[in-house]
Amino acid sequence: MSSAFSISMDTSLRYLKGVGERRGAQFARLGIATVGELVRNIPRAYEDWSKLTPIASAPFGEPCCVRATALSAPAEHRVRKGMTLYRFQVSDGASRMRVTLFNNKYAAAKIHAGEEYLFFGTVGGDFTHREMASPLVEPAEGGQRIRPIYRQTEGLTTRMIEGCVARALEALGTELDADPLPAELRLRHSLSTRRFALENIHFPTSSEALAVARRRLVFEELLILQLGLLRLKGRTRSANAAVMAADYTEEYLGLLPFSPTGAQRRAIADCVRDMQGQAPMSRLVQGDVGSGKTAVAAGVAYTAIKNGWQAALMAPTEILAEQHARSLSSLLAPGGVRVGLLTGSQPAAEKREILARLAEGGIDLLVGTHALLSEGVNFAKLGLVVTDEQHRFGVGQRAKLAAKGVNPHMLVMSATPIPRTLALIIYGDLDVSVLDELPPGRQPIETYAVRGDKRERAYNYIKKHIAEGRQAYVVCPLVEEGEGEGDLASATEYAGKLAAGPFRGYSLGLLHGRMKPAEKERVMGAFARNELSILVSTTVIEVGVDVPNAVLMVIENAERFGLAQLHQLRGRVGRGKYKSTCILISDAQNEEAIRRLKVMCSTNDGFKIADEDLKLRGPGDFFGARQHGLPDLKIADLNGDMPLFLEAQEEARSLIAADPELEEPAHRPMAEEVRRLFDRVTEQGLN
DSSP: OOTTOOOOTTSBGGGSTTTHHHHHHHHHTTTOOBHHHHHTOOOSEEEEOSSBOOGGGOOBTSEEEEEEEESSOOEEEEEETTEEEEEEEEEOSSOEEEEEEESOHHHHHTOOTTOEEEEEEEEEEOSSSEEEESOEEEESTTTOSEEEEOOOBTTBOHHHHHHHHHHHHHHHGGGGGOOSSOHHHHHHTTOOOHHHHHHHHHSOSSHHHHHHHHHHHHHHHHHHHHHHHHHHHTOOOOOOSSOOOSOOHHHHHTTOSSOOOHHHHHHHHHHHHHHTSSSOOEEEEEEOTTSOHHHHHHHHHHHHHHTTOEEEEEOSSHHHHHHHHHHHHHHHGGGTOOEEEEOTTSOHHHHHHHHHHHHHTOOSEEEESGGGGSTTOOOSSEEEEEESSGGGSOHHHHHHHHTTSSSOEEEEEESSOOOHHHHHHHTTTOEEEEEOOOOTTOOOOEEEEEOGGGHHHHHHHHHHHHHTTOEEEEEOSBSSTTSSSTTOOBHHHHHHHHHHTTTTTSOEEEEOTTSOHHHHHHHHHHHHTTSOSEEEEOGGGSSSOOOTTEEEEEETTGGGSOHHHHHHHHTTSOOSSSOOEEEEEOOOOOHHHHHHHHHHHHOOOHHHHHHHHHHHHOGGGSSOHHHHOOOOOSSOOTTTOHHHHHHHHHHHHHHHHHOTTOOSTTTHHHHHHHHHHHTTOOSOOOO
16 A cells, blocks of 8 residues: 555555555444544543552552652563463552562563552452552553543454554544534534544543533534434424314214223323324324224324324234234224225235225225235325324335325334433424323233243142143244254254143144244134133244233243343233233343343333333334334434433534435535444344
8 A cells, every 4th residue: 555545534544554455344344434433432440540549548449540760660460371460569669569470571671670560450458468460561651541441342352442543533633633523612602623522522631521421422423313313204393284174083983992091091082183283283192002003093093084084004023914904994993984905915915905905995094014015006095094003114114105195194103111311312393192091901911020030830820720721922033943042942852842842732833934924823723712821932022912811921042032021021011901921931040031020020111111121222223223213323322311401403404404315515424424434233224
C-alpha cells in the first residue's frame, strides 16, 4: 500500500497499520470491519490510572493505582512445574509493598531496579505488610491516565485494541473534523465536536472530559436513530381519509358473549375517537397475556366496517391467523361482517377466489399472515390496518400493508409488554392504550424452576391433573434430534420417549412449525376438544392458542428461551377457572440464565418482566433486529439516558418537520449517518 493511501471511516480495517488480514479477521468476530466501526467501538469500561493511592492507604479488595519505585529486579521462584513466580519490593517513598507476577516472564523482564512504575490492581495483605498480585504494570511516565477496556476475543486483548484505536484516530487526521452534527445544533444542545468526543471516549484527559464525550455520542446515536425511524414511519400526518361518521361500539358490545373490562372499553373508545379525528389513527394497544386485545381490535374493526370501510388484520403465524379468522367470523357474522382468511399455504384456487372477493368489496375483514403484503392483494376500500404481535413485523412491513389503502388508520397490538423506554423508540409515532385489567376469573400462574433430576416429580404432577380431567403442554426448544448441541430436548424425540415411557397409555400429541397447516390444525383441534391430554410442542404455541382446560405448562431447557418468550409460553395456561402452574426445567449454571428463571418465578407482571429483559439483553437485542428493524445501540443506555433521549427525539422531530428527507446541505451528513446505522438491518431499507 503506497504511503499516499489515505484512511477514511469506510476504509477496511485490514489496511490500518498493524492490523492486516489475520488481525482483521479477529476484529471481524467483534463485528468490526472498518476503521469507522473501530473508532465507534466504545470501551465497555475504564481503569482509572489517573488517581494515585499511597500504599499505606490503599483499600483492601478494590482496584487502585499505586505509583512506586522498584527496589530490585524481580526474583524468579519456581513453585512447581508450570508455575513460576516473579517477586520484588516497591516503595512510594513512605511505604513498601511486595509485588508478585505469575508466569509472566515478559512483564518481569521489563522491571528494572530504581525505575518508577504504575501498578494497577487489588491490594492484599494486612495493615503492616501490603502486597499486590498480578497487577497491570506501566512505566510511570505517560501512564497516569484513564485507560479504556474493550470487549475482547481470542487473540485480541484490550491493549491490542487500544493500540489500534490510537493509530486509527491518528490516521483519520482531519476527517475527524468533518462533524455530522451542524455547529448550530451542537450549540443548541451544548455538545462537543466529534473529534473531541471520539478522542476522549477512548483516551479521556479527565473524568469530566469523558462525561462530555459520552454525552455528545449518546445524543448523536439517539438522534440518528430517531431520524431513521421517523423517516421510515413517514411522520408527516396527512388528513384523515377514512373519517368514521358514526360510533358502533355499543352495537358491537351487544355481540360479545362476555362483559368487557373497563380497560377494553377505554381502548376501543380511544381508537374510535382517533378515527373520527383530523388525522389517521396511529395507536398501540399494549396489554399483558390474556388481557383481551383481540376483542378490542374486533370492536374497532366493527365500527370501521359499519362506516363502509374494509379492515385488515395481520398475524405472525398461520395458526394465529386461522384462530383469529375463526373466532372473529363467529363473533361478527351476526352483525353482518364478512371475514376472509389469506395465508401462504392456501391452495391457489382458494387464494384467487379470496382476492377477487376482496377487490370487489365482498370481504369486510381480511385476516392473514405476511401473505397480506403480497402483490395482487387489492382492497376495494381499506380503512383500517391491524397488526397483531407487532414486534414480529418491521416498521417497513407495517408501512407496506398501509400502502394498500389511502392513509388507512393503524392499530398495533402487542402481547409482549414493552418497557416505556423501548416503546418510545419503536412506536414513537403512536398513541398508546394500555390494557391493565385482566378479564374476570383469570388467576395468577404459579411458576417453579426445577433441575432435571426433579423431572419425575413434574410428570407425576401432570398425571395428577390429567386424572382430574385437565390438560398439559410440554414445550421443547428443538423440532428433531441433531438440530442443536448437547442434550437439548427435541420435540419429536421427547414426545416419543414420553409416549413409550412415563405417559404410556395417555393420549399425547405433537405440534411443531414444520408440520403442514392442516396437520397442525388437526392436532390443535384435538387438544382444544380434550381428545389429547398432553401436547408436546415447540414455541409454535407461543402465540394465539387458547385452551381454558390446559392448566400445566412444562418448559424443557428453559434457559434456552428469553424472558419475553417464557412469559408468552406461560400465558397459554391460566385461561380458565382452574388454578394453573408453569414448571421450568433447567440444569443451567450460567448466572444470567439463573437470573432469568428467578424473575419468572417471582412475578406474573409482564411489564416487570419486560423491564428485566431490557436490562439483561439491551435494546438492540430485545426483539432481535431482523424482526423489528431496530439497530443495536453502541453507547446509549435507555434506562439512564432517558432525559437525553427525549431531548434528541424533540430535535429529530423538528429536523424532519423542516426537512423530511434531510436534503439540505447541513443535514446531508446526518442522512449519511442514518444510512450507516440502518445498513445492517436488512429487512427494512429506508426507501
